[in-house]
Amino acid sequence: MSLLSRVAERIYWSARYLERAETTSRLARVYGNLLLDLPRQAGLKWDLLIRITGCAERYRDLHPSPGADTAERFFVADRNNASSVRSSLAHARESIRTTRDIVPSEAWRSINELCMHVNQELDAETSHRRRYGIHSTVVEGCQQISGLLADTMSHDSGYQFFRIGRGMERADMTTRIIDVAAATLLGRDDLARFDNTLWMAVLQSLSAYQMYRQKIRRRIFGPDVIGYLLKDEQFPRAISFSLRELGGALALLPRNAGPHKKLGDLRRMLATLDVGRLDIPALHQWIDDVQLAFGELHRLIHHTWFEPSTSAAGPSPVVAPAQDQGSAQRQGQTPGSTPGSTVGSTVGSTLASDPGVRPQIGAKV
């Protein structure tokens, strides 16, 4: 029996929000440290992170005269920021809550506990030290849930949507981080002395530092880091790797021709990129194009599998041999004609969509 479209969509979003919560916490943890290491005149502030998540405009609207802690709270704890750690976890919890019949029950318990714990900690007036602790809790909690799903959920189509959501969010986050880091750091002579520290921070925020050192055995150099995060085939948060992961998951789904073709476009964009020859505006333009392509891929995924389709099951092109659990049952189940009725969406189904509509990165830098 095939997976419900609505459930597929919620699983997809639960993966995206879990990944978003995790990366946001990593960013917060790394930058919290970094700010302690750098002199004030370096001019780096939490605002930088808010730019990465694409919420700068919303931040300015909500907080016209920010205090010392405002930006950090906005980034981590603010319910009005749909991309804050707290909101991302809440959305992940809600998506899992509404797919509880499909997702292993331990995953629901884990996300529920994690949310309760984080909310308690965030509500308490916390010291810097404890704030740091929250981020570790979030990263570990999200990892635990991913691991739990990988090991206790059937790797059926539902799980493929989890992989796709995670891959999409990773690619999105990684490109955002590269874009903002490049714009901020490359070509800033006044920051040159901190170059090493700053690029280390970029790597750490994607937990890539150790793997990077093992691979690139020389002094840390900005363009190397960018090249690694874009094109490394073995590091899970690199774009190349994410694309391969997405390809693997798409191949196991029915009716995958459209998304598969778009993924091919993305692969080509990456393959033909020569990082060494790019200047900052060109890199920025390239990332813009990639983000647009990911946006298009998301649209195709939505259109293919999530949108309440009124077309009947039937032969449609499949690019790679799919795990065809339902082929026998599908025979002869095609309704006589296309039902004309479309059903208005219920309040509940809007939960699945992304309330934190994030502007394309190019729109605001």
Place this chain on the structure above:
Amino acid sequence: MPIDWTEYQPGEFYDELFAAPGNARPAAEHLTGYLASLGQRELAERQGDAERAIAEMGITFTVYTEGQNIDRAWPFDVIPRTIEAQEWARIERGLVQRLKALNHFIDDLYHDRRIIADGVVPEDIIATSANFLEACVGANPPYGVWANICGTDLVRDKDGTVYVLEDNLRVPSGVSYMLENRIITKQVFPEMFEHASILPVDDYASQLFDMLASLSPRKLDFPRVVVLTPGIYNSAYFEHSYLAQRMGVDLVEGSDLVVADDQCVYVRTIRGLERVDVIYRRVNDTFLDPECFDKDSVLGVPGLMRAWRAQTVALANAPGAGVADDKVVYAYVPKIIEYYLHESAILPNVPTRLLRDEQSRKHVLGDLTKWVVKPANESGGYGMLIGPRSTPEERAAMVAAVEANPRNYIAQPVLALSTAPTLVQQEIEPRHLDLRPFILQGERIWVTPGGLTRVALRRGSLVVNSSQGGGSKDTWVVAVDP
């Protein structure tokens, strides 16, 4: 400090665990001895463990207040309620008898109406019933069974008699809490289960699935069964997803389903549309199909009633089953049992006055403080008046409501509901309770061993509904060695 049960004083009420202070009933002997050995502090700690487990497991129910939906943790009391297996066997027979007769009755009402022709039930009661659905006349649900899932409310009076208080034949809820209560109790008192013979409850989901599968119009090895929920804002959403998960079937919302021109119901999947055979619907009758009932409902599926009448899909419970879940019809159930089964009722009704009857109305309205007055078609304890606890304003409002629509009200004497020891702010005190067993009828008929015990947590309160400050307890049907 060990617990001294002689200090526990249920007073004039029938207590489920104690025949007299310090003198436990046979089914409760083992339990109360064990609790006494734990002591008060340890017991309070276990209550804390249970509450943490409930929060972590995310066992919630939703309350609508002040325009907001709040997910509240399920209120649970750690001290189980016991019933002796022999007594239970009799109650079970009574429940089976009652549901069988009610299903005959519903089927008769939508077909030949013999019971009306024979003068046993007055026609006008059915004609004015809000739950009688014209759209169901002549329909033929599988096995002639309309109410496949029934949650019957039982109460015990001062003298120990068990009465049927209500038949819930529409979309009764609570069974998931019955199951979770047992899981939590096993976590909190694992020692108890090693020594006592407590009937297990955890095969409910497979019994439910088998019953639902038996309704499939296509005789397949694996019919597609789904649970239809109104969505996450429904107070029982937790239960809907819980049951779907336990049965391994899809939880769907109205927008996931579509009725095609072939009159079959399909679900939207990542492969396209796939046929659905059985819908366990947790959406009320009139929201099921905007073509047929409430035009503005977005919870239902247009054309669903057409499909159901064409018998391409089974709905459980069948639409229209609620006609027997009317508190006026309730008063006739003993006669209904005699009429269809030629047996007398094993479980008595609470004596009920129909206020459509002028004499009864005069009598009851003459002194409302002695009566419980209920509207015929409400559930969840809404719209009810408990005479002895009411204010003059509430009584005046009830008099006006009854005069305006006498058909819609019944009155019952105030029962002295039985009690059981309950942990309230670390002290053990008697609290009133009821019992909701669940009965499944498809090809076969099956009753949960025990059911959901609901307890009024406020001192002296008789209202056990979770939406109104009630809690719950695990229910143990205990085999006692002779």
